[in-house]
Amino acid sequence: MSIGPEFAPSAAKEERNWLPLIVAAAVVLLAAAGAIVSLEHGRSHGASAVTPISAPLDPYAGSLSLTGLAMSESSNLAGGKLTYLDGHIANHGARTVTGVTVQVLFRDFAHEVAQNETLPVRLIRVHEPYIDLEPVSAAPLRPGDEHEFRLIFDSVKPDWDGAYPEIRILHVETR
Secondary structure, eight states: OOOSOOOOOOSSOOOOOOHHHHHHHHHHHHHHHHHHHHHHHHHHHSTTOOOOTTOOOOGGGGGEEEEEEEEEEEEOTTSOEEEEEEEEEEEOSSSOEEEEEEEEEEEBTTSOEEEEEEEEOEEEEEOSSSOEEEEGGGSOBOTTOEEEEEEEESOOOTTBOSSOOEEEEEEEEEO
């Protein structure tokens, strides 16, 4: 007596197609490698490079003076806080200055460096309706010239002591 049909195992095994799985794995590996290369490239060329505090000053730095420093803060739309350092830069030398890079050292209460930033000086072009900045190359400082400048910091470390930071002129481009 038979209860139902009996199934006999087939003699041929079905072959699995591995090609789609291999292609998907290759795409994932290439995407991961691309992301790693992109992150490493950003690190090596971004603002994350820190200039040592023992870096030598530019020889023309003695011909430039930074005076009238004033600091202020504002909030941005993302809820962060921007810190501004404004002042006057004067060229007392004999050459025309087309670029200035400074190192700004924020200290903590133990007078250790809490934050070390290296950035270009940007000149204030206009004040109204908002402060507009331009590179020094757009309005070079001739001998005897003085101009307002602004440095912008996206964030300042919370252990900063609140005193004015030290500003060192690391590089000056002249003609």
